[in-house]
Amino acid sequence: MDHSRRDFLKTAGCLTIGFSLTQLPFAGAALPLQELPGNLKEYSNIDAWLEVLANGSVRVFTGKLELGQGIRTAVAQVAAEELELPMEKVTVALAETEVTPNENYTAGSTSIETSAMSVRYAAAAARERLLELAGAQLNLAPEQLHLDNGKATTKNGDRSVSFAQILDGHKLSGEIKPGVKLKPKKDYTTSGTPVHRDDVPQMVKGAPVYVQDLHFPGMVHARIVRPPAYDAQLQHYNEQAVKAKVPGLLKVVANGSFLGVIATREYDAVQAQQLLSQHTEWSKGTPLAGSHNLAEHLASLPVKSETVREKGQAISSPTLQARYFKPYIMHGATGPSCAVALYNEQQQLQVWTHSQGVYPLREALQQLLQLPAERIHVKGVPGSGCYGHNGADDVAAEAALLAMALPGKPIRLQWSRQDEHGWEPYGSAMLMDLAATLDDKGKITHWQYALRSDTHGARPGGQAANLLPGRYIAKPFKPEGGGYAGGARRNSEPYYNIPNQQIVAHAFQGPLRTSSLRSLGAFANVFAIECFIDELAEKAQQDAFAFRLAHLDDERAIAVLQKLKTMLPPAPAASGTAVGIAFARYKNSGAYCAVAAQVHIKSDYSIQVQKMWAVVDAGEIINPDGVKNQTEGGMVQACSWTIREQVTFDEQHVTSRDWISYPILSIKQSPEVEVALIPRPDAEPLGAGEAVQGPSGAAIVNAVYRASGKRIRHLPILPEKLKG
Incomplete structure (x- = not known):
């Protein structure tokens, strides 16, 4: 390696x-x-x-x-x-x-x-x-x-x-x-x-395939002592209290408010981290707002607004209006973020990382460490996964800082589960406001959409401020806020034929750290749009399939919906069981995807997603198994987001720091999945890895409405939202 x-x-x-x-x-x-x-x-x-x-x-x-x-x-x-x-x-x-x-x-x-x-x-x-x-x-x-x-x-x-x-x-x-x-x-x-x-x-077989499995001769281990809040500052630490009890401790590294320990064994590093945490004083930090009613808080934040589309006339007398909400969600990588770094005798820095961008990471490290690029070598090694910007870049930067403090030793730094859940950049919470008008034939004539979101793109991109340790070293780099605005508006434009459309994106700076998570803003936008489409279909007294098809003229979009319809069984007869559907074309330029979900509402109001179906048109398909695997995994992940996941926090910091406080769908709870592909070998290949996220969430919510009579517009769909 x-x-x-x-x-x-x-x-x-x-x-x-x-x-x-x-x-x-x-x-x-x-x-x-x-x-x-x-x-x-x-x-x-x-x-x-x-x-x-x-x-x-x-x-x-x-x-x-x-x-x-x-x-x-x-x-x-x-x-x-x-x-x-x-x-x-x-x-x-x-x-x-x-x-x-x-x-x-x-x-x-x-x-x-x-x-x-x-x-x-x-x-x-x-x-x-x-x-x-x-x-x-x-x-x-x-x-x-x-x-x-x-x-x-x-x-x-x-x-x-x-x-x-x-x-x-x-x-x-x-x-x-x-x-x-x-x-x-x-x-x-x-x-x-x-x-x-x-x-x-x-x-x-558990063979060594991940960055977490790397081992080098003479390798030592490290851990980071975290502050109690995002902007808390280091006041004092007692190194002697740790040295007396952890003989394997090699070094305590303090650089401003960045505090780490290096030890001969991983267990020694964990012990040193825990002891030093008990003998460290921090400033209090600025309280976080919005923990009690996040949707209301986000609606009150100042925003920078951008018109995404303005076509035709503004809406005057809407037939239907609704607000949808998606909370903060996390990557929840199975293997906590990990990196190995070595600063050798020739003053060359080598970093092994599961970063999704080795060159942009090198640029950010160049700024963080004040090293020329030719002295930094970054090698990508698969990690025990996530899609998006989790802690991979942060842990690599932390390992690099520690390696420069102890040259000549390969330093392995792995985050704990509490580090991963508490400090990764989350997928932003979002608010989506919709209004639409139907004519007397049941066609949508006017469409109004306003979304509110924090950034979905704060990857390093050559900026040390986007690396977690960059904010805590003695000469810190301050994040400017903002980031990639396009991620929030992804799939905010409906793929349907609607003559009059007004779409606006409002960017806020929320209480938690955010960046790219699989499909970025598309998950929330498609969830809102496709649930609203279902509500409009009901207003028009039309079938969910027929209503969508009536507003489409793209033959490939029509084909995935028609194929999906042929895959579904007869309407379930069991009480509290129903099927919902949704459709989207990822980014309105990528793969076409239609999804159906069958759900059952149990007596305790918990939701069992029994089966999900998806039809995907990704143009030319290189490996059909790969596209199916991506779609199957995406359906299960989106199912978990929709019915279980939300980041919780108090005035100090994130409180969902383990798998109990942040539950994800287990294997036993996962639905049966079935995927059909529409191969088009003469078409251009289209990205399919994120196409299923949005339609999956919307299909589940639409199915829940049909099964329970409760229209849920705020995710996740917890049992208490179905009671009463």
Whole structure:
């Protein structure tokens, strides 16, 4: 895991392809450069994306990190397809500074659309160049050859040369041009077929696959002593009280209000953390507001407003008005955030992290530590997961600070469950106000939507202020507030045909720290819109399917709804049991997704989500298993958000610090799930990893209404909301 690219080249018998990660835009392109996908315009050399090895295999580079979404498998599939290789001959190197392209963050369901498609073009360009060189050796035109399992072979198979022979004494170099010839999709044998992920068996066996599993010779362990409140300041600590009781303590690191301990064993570090916490004094901190009635508090906060859409006339006499609310929710990663950092004798910092953006993290560390970028190397290692910005960047920055205080030792820092729940950046609470007018034919003529939200994007992005320890060191970096505003308005525009629309986004700064969580604002926006659509359908006295279809003209949107309808069983006869539906197109430009949920209301008013169905159109699908897995997991996660999860806090800090105070859906409580895909191999691939979140929540809420007669507009749907 700690091999550099240079070490790999020395030991693997690799034949390189004109290595250059920084390229000038190439000249003489037949088509506009922007027609190339992803980051190919910044990294236009083949070797930035793959290496051909002497043994006939290929190593592919992606700037994306494996988060459990299966990107490693999908990227390998497209490379194997274009280079006519079996899957076992393709390995994928994940995000690492100075090794892989800088593809920013693994986020927004864009990895297939960008990274996998970049690799497809790079592999196709490599194929063309390999055939050209092989043809020169065999005195044949490239068109008379094809690649086959690490060799270039004549059509009749009577002559061939291996990759090693092709490249002997040569470096394969060249640009990836828009005119590169891709393999015809009708000839695909690997891409578009189900391929099982080879990392899943390792996870099941408990093999070391995560950053939490890393171990280095001489590695020591660390923990952070946390303040009682966000802005509490360190007043005093008694180091001697800890040294006397923890002989394994190596060092106490204090930098402003950043306080950490380093010990020989992990247990020693935990003991030292607990003891030092008892012998530390902090300032009180500013009280947090809104814990008793969060929705009311958020509605009272000052806002910065932005018009998202203004089309036609404003609403005058609405047929229906409603307010919806989503609380703060957390990533709740199964494995608490972890990192390893080493500051060596050459004053080089190495960081192993499950950050979703190794290059942006390096930029932020450069500012935090006042180190030049060339002295910081960041390697991405899968973590025991989450989708979004949890504590991965924070723990990496904390480990780096500690490593610089104790050079020469690999320092492993793992957060506790209390750290993870109490200090991660949450998904923002949101308020959504809707109003609409129906005409006498039951069609929506006017639509008004106003959302309120904190930021959904405060990733490091080169800013030390967005790293938790950056706020506590002696010369702190102050967060400016705001962040990525587009995350809040994601899917705030309905995908339906409505002639008059007014949509406004109001940004507030709330009491808790927030950033990116799977689907960002789309979960709350689709929940509100699709529940409101169901309410309007009832007002119009129309079936939920028919009402939606009447407001759609996109054939692909219509197709997922029609397919979903065919999958559903007859209406449940049992009392307190019903089915609800919802639809959305993620970002209004990504995958299409329709969801149905069957719920049962128990005698104690608790909700059992019995089964969920989803239909997904993600355009060209590289790995059907991967899309199904993402959708199944997304349905279960959204189910948990909808009926169970909410961050709680008091005037001092977050109080939901464990799995009891922040309960998530257990395996036994999870619904049965069924996913159908509508493959469109000739269409562009669309990101599908976050498409199901919003429709899932709305479908459950709509089903609860049909089963109980109670229209729940404030999440989560706790039993007490159904009583009375």
